[in-house]
Amino acid sequence: MKYVIYILAIFFSISGIAQNNVLFEKGNKLYNQGKYLEAIEVYKQILDSDNHSAELYFNLGNAYYKLNGVAPSIYYYEKALQLDPNDKDILNNLAFAKNMTIDAIDTVPEAWTTKLINNIANYMTFDGWAKTAIVFVICFVLLFIFYDFAYTSVKKRVAFIGSMASLVFIIGSLVLAFHKFNLEKSDRPAIVFAQESKVKAEPNLRSEEAFMLHEGTKVQVLDTINNWKKIKLSDGKTGWIPSADIKTL
CATH class of the missing domain: 2.30.30.40 (SH3 Domains)
Known part of the structure; x- marks a missing residue:
C-alpha cells in the first residue's frame, strides 16, 4: 500500500509538471501574439498550482510591462530576481520598469566596511555558511589529531598553524552565517x-x-x-x- 501511494504521488507530480509546461508554452504563445492579458491569466494558473520559477515571474513582469502596469511589472521582476539574483535580463527589465515610477528616492550610502561585510555575507546562503563552518570544524579536528601524532617539529608546526587557521575560519563562517540570517530576517x-x-x-x-x-x-x-x-x-x-x-x- 505504501508503494502504491509513492507511485501515485510521483504520477501526479509528473502530470502536474507536464500540465504546467503546457500552460507555460500557451502563455508564451499568447504573449508573442500580443495578447498580454490572456497570457497573464494563463501564467497565474501556473502560480495557483504553487509552481514558481524565475522564468514564470519574468514573463509575468514582461506582460504587465507591455500593459504599462508599473507596480505589477516591478513586483514580478523583483520576485524573479529573488530566485535568480544575477540574471542580466531581469536586472535590465527591472531598471526599465523602474523608469516608469514617479517617486525619486535617494539611497543612504553605506559605510564601506558595512558594504563589504554585507557583500561577503550575501555570497552564500545561511545554510551555505553553516556547512562551510562544519567543513572547517572537520579540518580542525583532523589537523589536531595529525598534530598529536606528528613526530617532527616541522609537521607539528604545520599542523598547529593549519588548525589555528581552521579555527579562525570556523569563527568567521559562523559570524557570517548569523549576519546573513539577520540580513534575511530584516529584509521585508x-x-x-x-x-x-x-x-x-x-x-x-x-x-x-x-x-x-x-x-x-x-x-x-x-x-x-x-x-x-x-x-x-x-x-x-x-x-x-x-x-x-x-x-x-
Missing part, C-alpha cells in the same frame, strides 16, 4: 500598488501626512498594526501606510 520588501498613497506619521487616518508615495515604489516593512504597516524608504524616511496599498514580496 514590498511594492506600492496604490496609484497614490498618503503615508501617515502614525497608524491612523487622523494622523498628519508624512509624505506621499506612488505605485511601483519599493519599501521595507518594519512593523504591522491592524491594517497599517510601518515602512522605511531607501533614504531613511519612515511612516505608516495602509496594508491594502502595498504588496509584500
Whole structure:
C-alpha cells in the first residue's frame, strides 16, 4: 500500500509538471501574439498550482510591462530576481520598469566596511555558511589529531598553524552565517500598488501626512498594526501606510 501511494504521488507530480509546461508554452504563445492579458491569466494558473520559477515571474513582469502596469511589472521582476539574483535580463527589465515610477528616492550610502561585510555575507546562503563552518570544524579536528601524532617539529608546526587557521575560519563562517540570517530576517520588501498613497506619521487616518508615495515604489516593512504597516524608504524616511496599498514580496 505504501508503494502504491509513492507511485501515485510521483504520477501526479509528473502530470502536474507536464500540465504546467503546457500552460507555460500557451502563455508564451499568447504573449508573442500580443495578447498580454490572456497570457497573464494563463501564467497565474501556473502560480495557483504553487509552481514558481524565475522564468514564470519574468514573463509575468514582461506582460504587465507591455500593459504599462508599473507596480505589477516591478513586483514580478523583483520576485524573479529573488530566485535568480544575477540574471542580466531581469536586472535590465527591472531598471526599465523602474523608469516608469514617479517617486525619486535617494539611497543612504553605506559605510564601506558595512558594504563589504554585507557583500561577503550575501555570497552564500545561511545554510551555505553553516556547512562551510562544519567543513572547517572537520579540518580542525583532523589537523589536531595529525598534530598529536606528528613526530617532527616541522609537521607539528604545520599542523598547529593549519588548525589555528581552521579555527579562525570556523569563527568567521559562523559570524557570517548569523549576519546573513539577520540580513534575511530584516529584509521585508514590498511594492506600492496604490496609484497614490498618503503615508501617515502614525497608524491612523487622523494622523498628519508624512509624505506621499506612488505605485511601483519599493519599501521595507518594519512593523504591522491592524491594517497599517510601518515602512522605511531607501533614504531613511519612515511612516505608516495602509496594508491594502502595498504588496509584500
